[in-house]
Amino acid sequence: MTGPQQEPLSIARKVYRLHTALVRRVNDTHIFAAQALKVLRDAQGGMLSISREGKDRRYDVPSIRKSKFARRTPHEVRQIYDRFLVRELYENFIVSAVSQLESFLFETLRLVLLAYPQKLKVNIKGVEIDRTVSLDVLLGKEDITAVLEEIVENRILSISYANPRTYLQFLGKIAGIDIEDKAFEDYLEVKATRDLLIHNSGMVNAVYGVKAGTRARARIGQVIQIDRQYFDRCIATIKRISGIVRRDVDKTFPDNSKASAANGQDGAGNTAAAI
Numbered sequence: 001m002t003g004p005q006q007e008p009l010s011i012a013r014k015v016y017r018l019h020t021a022l023v024r025r026v027n028d029t030h031i032f033a034a035q036a037l038k039v040l041r042d043a044q045g046g047m048l049s050i051s052r053e054g055k056d057r058r059y060d061v062p063s064i065r066k067s068k069f070a071r072r073t074p075h076e077v078r079q080i081y082d083r084f085l086v087r088e089l090y091e092n093f094i095v096s097a098v099s100q101l102e103s104f105l106f107e108t109l110r111l112v113l114l115a116y117p118q119k120l121k122v123n124i125k126g127v128e129i130d131r132t133v134s135l136d137v138l139l140g141k142e143d144i145t146a147v148l149e150e151i152v153e154n155r156i157l158s159i160s161y162a163n164p165r166t167y168l169q170f171l172g173k174i175a176g177i178d179i180e181d182k183a184f185e186d187y188l189e190v191k192a193t194r195d196l197l198i199h200n201s202g203m204v205n206a207v208y209g210v211k212a213g214t215r216a217r218a219r220i221g222q223v224i225q226i227d228r229q230y231f232d233r234c235i236a237t238i239k240r241i242s243g244i245v246r247r248d249v250d251k252t253f254p255d256n257s258k259a260s261a262a263n264g265q266d267g268a269g270n271t272a273a274a275i
Contacts, residue, residue, distance in 0.1 A: 015246055018104055022100055022104045025100055044085070047081075091226055097235060097238050108171070109159065114149065122174060127162050175245070176249070177248045178244065181244055184241065192211035195211065202224050202226070208224070
């Protein structure tokens with residue numbers, strides 16, 4: 001005999017789980033950053049006793065062909081610590097956190113489109129929609145479910161190449177998300193900053209101004225400011241966006257099961273439990 005079968009998870013419950021996993025992960029990132037900074041400061045302090053003109057040391061570094069090493073003086077190593085303590089550690093964590101939020105947003109889209117394939121016909125300005133299905137897709141899959149998954153995957157891919165404001169509008173229309181909350185404007189600036197860090201060494205360009213809009217923090221030619229305060233704001237914004245998406249998905253695709261009621265969610269799109 002087999003036990004009772006569990007009911008399949010609703011969209012609301014799946015997004016809730018994604019939300020809690022994301023919030024926990026970015027909280028972990030913040031905790032790790034705080035701890036890492038303490039360790040780096042202690043290590044840097046321990047190096048102050050070493051002469052500024054001390055001899056350089058060998059440090060193992062990776063290489064494709066054979067073992068390699070780089071030479072740095074104690075003064076140069078202290079400069080490395082300075083860079084990461086002041087800015088570069090925050091840069092890397094911001095890039096990672098934004099990528100995690102984007103994965104959450106696109107996974108939410110995927111869940112809704114798979115559950116409601118008629119929404120594949122929905123389109124907004126700035127997103128090209130392909131209403132045809134190739135023979136390769138139709139003939140290369142075992143069943144209609146696999147065909148649908150391929151179509152949804154292609155739609156998600158096309159959306160991911162749109163500018164952030166456009167894919168947020170698409171998310172709002174597909175999943176019933178209120179993207180008018182000011183947190184989304186904050187996110188657009190964070191995303192624009194992330195793009196500067198990856199593609200322009202943090203130097204502000206005209207594209208940043210367009211993406212960040214009224215939230216732009218610097219002018220063309222300036223290096224965008226990154227510090228502990230901004231990092232904290234980025235983490236808080238990401239958590240807020242995730243909470244709004246979770247809350248509005250629950251409203252648009254409600255799950256009235258006992259499991260949903262037991263999740264401990266509040267009306268602000270957050271969870272009562274410490275995550």
